[in-house]
Amino acid sequence: MSVEDPVWAHGLDGACLCGAVRIRVERHRAEVGACHCSRCRIWSGALFAVFSAPPASVTVEGPVSVYPGEIAERAFCGTCGSNLWLRDNDDGAYEFMIGAFPGAKDYPLISEIYHDKAFAAVTLAGDHRRTDAAPYEAENPHLMEG
16 A cells, blocks of 8 residues: 555554553554454453554654564563564564554454454454454464464
8 A cells, every 4th residue: 555545644652551651653554453363362461453553653762671472572661561562573564552542542443363263252343354363374374373
């Protein structure tokens, strides 16, 4: 998609629970993707819901700690522990936790992966793209849960 596409938005501020980490995103996708894989369920508590932004558009200030996972880093506030983002180990886009960004509250859910792994308590309604584990891992074999 091009920068002129209406799904691209400009200027969004976020912070962790205690306010020690502040994030400014100059350009990002104003849409949400959800993941129910075991890694994301464990890290987030049940459901990982994010919007993405290119690295050059992100400014972060504060005590960020990073867990360097096998396929992606997962960042959190070093003071309060709030989850902040996931970022593929190949220096890909930031995938920000929507809860840290009040301005993202109206972004639509456009996709859901590992749909067949979702906990019953976090079943998502709506008309969005849903992909189960097998077809998703067939297209992304490096993400296989095993």
